Amino acid sequence: MDLQTLVSILESGAALGILYALMAFGLAIVWTTLGIFNFAHGAFIATGAYLAWQFGNAAGFGLGYWAGAILAVLAMFALGVVVQTLLVRPFERHRDIVLLTVITTLAGASIITNLLNVIWGPRMKQIEPALGGEVTVGLVHVRSQELVMVVVVAATLFAIGWFLLRTPLGRSMRAVAQNREAAQLMGLDVRLLYALTFGLAAAVAGLAGVFIGSIRFMSPTMGDDPLQKALVVVILGGVARFTSSIYAAFAVGIIEAFSTYFVGLYWTPAVLFGLMIAVLIIKPEGLFGRRQRSV
Amino acid sequence: MAAVLEARGLSKSFGGLQAVVDIDFSVAQGEVLGIAGPNGSGKSTLFNILTKVPFAADRGAVLLDGRPIQRLRAHEIARLGVARTFQRESVFPSLSAVDNVLLAAEGARRGNFAANLAAAEQALDLAGFPATLHNMVAGQLPVFLRKLVMIASALALQPRVLLLDEPASSLTPQEIERIRDLIAKLVGEGMTILLIEHVLPLLTAVSDRLMVLDHGTLIASGLPADVIANPAVIEAYLGRER
Ligand SMILES: Nc1ncnc2c1ncn2[C@@H]1O[C@H](COP(=O)(O)OP(=O)(O)O)[C@@H](O)[C@H]1O
Ligand SMILES: [Mg+2]
Numbered sequence: 001m002d003l004q005t006l007v008s009i010l011e012s013g014a015a016l017g018i019l020y021a022l023m024a025f026g027l028a029i030v031w032t033t034l035g036i037f038n039f040a041h042g043a044f045i046a047t048g049a050y051l052a053w054q055f056g057n058a059a060g061f062g063l064g065y066w067a068g069a070i071l072a073v074l075a076m077f078a079l080g081v082v083v084q085t086l087l088v089r090p091f092e093r094h095r096d097i098v099l100l101t102v103i104t105t106l107a108g109a110s111i112i113t114n115l116l117n118v119i120w121g122p123r124m125k126q127i128e129p130a131l132g133g134e135v136t137v138g139l140v141h142v143r144s145q146e147l148v149m150v151v152v153v154a155a156t157l158f159a160i161g162w163f164l165l166r167t168p169l170g171r172s173m174r175a176v177a178q179n180r181e182a183a184q185l186m187g188l189d190v191r192l193l194y195a196l197t198f199g200l201a202a203a204v205a206g207l208a209g210v211f212i213g214s215i216r217f218m219s220p221t222m223g224d225d226p227l228q229k230a231l232v233v234v235i236l237g238g239v240a241r242f243t244s245s246i247y248a249a250f251a252v253g254i255i256e257a258f259s260t261y262f263v264g265l266y267w268t269p270a271v272l273f274g275l276m277i278a279v280l281i282i283k284p285e286g287l288f289g290r291r292q293r294s295v
Numbered sequence: 296m297a298a299v300l301e302a303r304g305l306s307k308s309f310g311g312l313q314a315v316v317d318i319d320f321s322v323a324q325g326e327v328l329g330i331a332g333p334n335g336s337g338k339s340t341l342f343n344i345l346t347k348v349p350f351a352a353d354r355g356a357v358l359l360d361g362r363p364i365q366r367l368r369a370h371e372i373a374r375l376g377v378a379r380t381f382q383r384e385s386v387f388p389s390l391s392a393v394d395n396v397l398l399a400a401e402g403a404r405r406g407n408f409a410a411n412l413a414a415a416e417q418a419l420d421l422a423g424f425p426a427t428l429h430n431m432v433a434g435q436l437p438v439f440l441r442k443l444v445m446i447a448s449a450l451a452l453q454p455r456v457l458l459l460d461e462p463a464s465s466l467t468p469q470e471i472e473r474i475r476d477l478i479a480k481l482v483g484e485g486m487t488i489l490l491i492e493h494v495l496p497l498l499t500a501v502s503d504r505l506m507v508l509d510h511g512t513l514i515a516s517g518l519p520a521d522v523i524a525n526p527a528v529i530e531a532y533l534g535r536e537r
Contacts, residue, residue: 168401168408171390175398178387184348184369185379186448187402191368 007139009257015146017253018153022208023226024233024245025160026201031234033177033197036098039105040083041205041230042223043112048076048206049213049222050120053127065130069210073203080202081195083108088198089191116220127214149211156207160200161242173197228269229256232276297361299324299487300345300377300456305355307337307344307511314340315352316511322456327478327488329502329519331495333531337511338491339382342458346379347372359455374403376455382464382491384441388434392424392444395433399451415451422447423477439470446477456487463497471497495532499523507531 023045030038049072054060056068063071087104091097129145137147164170176183176193184190205223212222229252237248252272259268298321307315315337322328330338344352347369357365364372373379387395396415400406406414419429424443428436433444442462449457459478463471471494478501481488492498498505499519506516509531515522522528 168411171394171398172401175387175390178389179385181348182381182385182387182445182448183398185346185373186399187370187373187452188398189368189370 004139005261009261010254011137011140011142013254013257014250015142015150015253016256017250018150018157019208019211019249020226020229020233020253021157021246021249022153022204022211023230024237024249025157025242026205027230028234028237028245029173029177029197030201033173034084034088034194036088036101036105038198038201039102039227040087040108040112041201042221042225042227043109043116044076044080044202044205045209045212045223045226046116046218046220047079047112048072048209049127049218050116050125050209050220051075051206052210053125053213053218054120057125057128065128065214068127069207072210073206076206077199077203080199083202084195084198089194092194113220120220122219124217124219125213126217127210129214143215145214149215153207153211156204157246160204164242169196173200225269229272232272235276236279297324298322298358299326299360300489301358301361302341302345303356303358305341305344305352305357307340307350307352313511315344315508318355318508318511318513320506320513320516322487322489324487325482325485326504327482327490327502329498329505330489330491330508331493331498331505331522331528332508334493336508336531338508339460340511341508342379342460342489342491345458346377348379370402373452376452377458378449378452378454378456379458380442380445380449380460380462382460384438384445386433386436386441386444386448388432390433391430392433392436392440393419393429395444396447396451399448403452414453415447418447418451419444421450421480423473439466439473442466442474450481454486456489457481458489458491460491461493462490463492463494475501495523 023041026044027038027041030036051072052068055063055071056065087108088101091100091104094100130148131144133144134141135144135147164174172183172188173193173196175186176188176190180190208226209223212226216222233245233249233252236252237245255275256268256272259271263271301321303319305315305318306313318341320328330341332338343350345357352365355365356363359375359377364375364377367375387398390398393415396418397411400411400414400418416429420426422443424440424447428440433441436444446459446462462474462478466474475497478488478490482501490498490502502519504517505519505522507514507522507528514527514531515525
């Protein structure tokens with residue numbers, strides 16, 4: 001393998017990684033805050049892509065790439081709030097909330113996927129990228145759209161980190177995630193904060209969908225694979241910190257890029273899941289566990 | 296004197312277990328009402344159903360300054376001025392001490408950031424929390440300091456009434472002494488307090504009136520000296536416990 005190949009594998013790994021970080025964030029914050037695993041996350045990714053296509057593309061409302069992306073993200077926030085209200089909140093204080101919401105969010109995912117099929121049809125679509133063409137960064141040629149994605153996603157992750165650490169609302173969201181009952185005693189509206197958290201997760205999933213939809217073809221099930229990857233990231237990284245899933249996302253992205261090169265595309269999921277199982281065996285005490293629940 | 300907090304016929308059961316049975320009480324402005332009783336007698340459950348954290352009463356009414364609050368949601372009750380500490384020290388572990396208290400100030404008042412921060416720092420000072428440790432992550436503080444963070448958070452709500460659940464539990468004698476001084480200072484500032492304490496000497500020293508629960512029912516109430524001389528209380532404490 002020459003240097004050129006190595007650099008280009010690392011480059012595509014990093015691009016995947018930053019996208020996985022974005023997708024894993026939503027899963028992780030919902031898990032740490034509401035204590036549930038949202039199986040509709042992949043459907044959120046797909047919906048974000050279709051909404052951005054509808055708002056932005058010439059064949060849709062033709063508002064342009066950025067307006068389409070922003071409107072899609074806002075709409076996804078609202079959809080997240082609705083899904084949380086209908087599918088999660090009714091079971092909030094239930095003893096079996098984890099299991100019940102596995103079922104309700106899976107049902108939600110299936111309904112959303114079918115709706116996407118009905119509304120936009122199964123034919124492949126693609127969002128016209130914000131920037132066409134390629135640019136040369138050091139040794140490698142990258143698609144301009146990938147560069148746009150890396151910049152926007154990095155900025156988004158920084159903004160979310162800043163929001164969680166530095167603003168009263170972000171602080172409240174972290175507090176509710178860490179100690180629901182103490183948060184109520186401090187006058188925090190847990191129900192509202194849960195809905196906002198779920199909405200934020202959906203909005204970020206929608207943004208991930210916008211980027212996936214502009215580098216690959218879209219389909220109603222386009223979120224399934226990202227959901228799996230995000231799950232691997234969250235389990236590998238744990239949820240102890242906002243940053244831990246970001247590191248894990250880059251690790252997964254780079255492992256995936258190498259594995260695709262050496263082992264092939266079809267075996268790459270098996271490699272990743274094998275790795276995940278190994279981590280679960282070596283550190284079973286809860287990379288996903290309650291003891292590490294904090295943000 | 297008008298009651299700040301009043302309970303009428305409060306009851307709560309868990310399945311077949313009656314944890315709190317038909318409790319009435321009222322506490323006046325500036326008064327300290329001590330609540331005693333053996334372990335498992337329903338003291339913490341009483342605080343739970345007063346604050347609705349984590350659950351509401353099955354029956355009964357709670358009035359704050361004469362206004363019924365049992366229909367409100369938990370965070371609304373907190374914002375109206377019912378502040379409470381947990382028996383086990385309970386903080387936001389990955390937030391700094393001052394951020395813990397800042398949350399309460401923000402939750403209560405929605406002032407600007409500087410005012411809320413000032414209120415948080417003032418509450419920490421009032422609780423006697425060391426000024427040098429404000430930025431320490433709360434989860435890494437020793438038990439006593441975590442208790443102070445919890446009390447400071449309650450104070451930052453600027454409560455009408457402060458509910459303290461065994462503030463002295465799992466502390467050393469010197470630390471208990473400091474808690475006693477803190478309560479005395481709060482009383483001096485006119486704070487209305489409900490104080491649960493299993494350790495009777497601390498309770499009788501600071502309470503204006505005492506009530507004693509046993510199996511969820513009120514078995515005695517009145518002046519501390521009278522209550523601890525009450526045979527039913529002696530029986531509840533000594534008869535079964537050892
Ligand atoms: N969430 C709960 N579920 C079931 N039983 C409970 C719960 N909370 C308290 N209890 C029971 O209610 C009784 C009173 O408990 P508690 O109020 O904690 O007592 P105290 O604070 O006086 O020691 C105990 O028998 C306890 O086991
Ligand atoms: Mg108790």
